[in-house]
Amino acid sequence: MQFEENFSIANVRIKAMQKPHALSRRQFLSGLGVTAAALGLSTLTACTEEKKHNAISLAHGNDKELFPIYQDGKYVAKDFTALTKIPNLGLSPENISAHLALYTAYVDKVNKAEAMMAKNEVDDFSMKNLAFSLNGMALHDVYFANMTTEATKQSTALKAAIDKTFGSFDNYYANLVDTAMLVKGWSITALNLLNGKLFNYAQDTHSSNYPAYVMPILVLDVYDHAWLDQFGSGDEAKREYISVFGKIINWDLVSRRLDAVTKLYS
Numbered sequence: 280m281q282f283e284e285n286f287s288i289a290n291v292r293i294k295a296m297q298k299p300h301a302l303s304r305r306q307f308l309s310g311l312g313v314t315a316a317a318l319g320l321s322t323l324t325a326c327t328e329e330k331k332h333n334a335i336s337l338a339h340g341n342d343k344e345l346f347p348i349y350q351d352g353k354y355v356a357k358d359f360t361a362l363t364k365i366p367n368l369g370l371s372p373e374n375i376s377a378h379l380a381l382y383t384a385y386v387d388k389v390n391k392a393e394a395m396m397a398k399n400e401v402d403d404f405s406m407k408n409l410a411f412s413l414n415g416m417a418l419h420d421v422y423f424a425n426m427t428t429e430a431t432k433q434s435t436a437l438k439a440a441i442d443k444t445f446g447s448f449d450n451y452y453a454n455l456v457d458t459a460m461l462v463k464g465w466s467i468t469a470l471n472l473l474n475g476k477l478f479n480y481a482q483d484t485h486s487s488n489y490p491a492y493v494m495p496i497l498v499l500d501v502y503d504h505a506w507l508d509q510f511g512s513g514d515e516a517k518r519e520y521i522s523v524f525g526k527i528i529n530w531d532l533v534s535r536r537l538d539a540v541t542k543l544y545s
């Protein structure tokens with residue numbers, strides 16, 4: 280936990296809409312255009328100034344399942360405490376709670392850092408937390424939101440995207456796990472907008488090995504606080520934790536998130 284506090288994928292600042300299915304394709308793409316602009320991807324989306332304004336006007340209604348919430352000029356922490364009450368989740372309430380405390384702190388810190396930077400208050404806190412805390416918030420958001428004990432399945436598009444890079448799901452998943460075993464922070468399945476392919480990105484902290492032009496769809500937290508207290512120390516314990524995590528992935532949501540970020544590439 281100390282390690283995580285001292286450090287922070289993708290600088291994902293999604294301005295998604297609350298009910299994208301109810302919006303026109305133009306409105307939806309406009310919303311993603313703001314995200315792309317924030318990531319320096321405006322040339323990829325060819326988003327006009329008019330469309331950006333439309334997107335900003337929609338920013339108060341995020342898709343709360345897929346993306347962090349940004350409304351009234353700041354990020355808002357989601358309530359993931361229900362995860363601590365699912366008896367067969369496989370991850371203890373204490374484990375989940377350890378992340379939640381960090382997550383809410385990151386939301387506060389990135390709000391503060393953005394406010395400071397907007398006023399050109401450049402110091403160690405604003406510089407570090409603009410990326411570190413934003414990523415700490417965004418990555419935990421995907422990690423928690425993707426947990427379910429319900430039966431889910433991968434979409435045809437997700438299967439195709441996995442096969443495109445890895446040849447098979449088994450190869451993909453082995454790569455996700457192997458990557459997780461090598462790092463102290465995150466193993467992240469993300470869409471590379473430069474080539475439209477999925478890869479698993481390794482990060483020792485929220486903001487190390489920062490990959491530009493990638494959008495996360497599945498996030499595996501392997502910080503010590505995610506598994507050490509419940510599963511014990513060592514590689515065998517870490518693999519046991521990852522095995523438990525693998526059984527509660529909400530593939531429906533991962534598939535929907537891929538659909539959303541694919542619109543940035545297409």
Ligand SMILES: [Fe+2]
Binds near residue numbers: 505
């Ligand atoms: Fe965490």
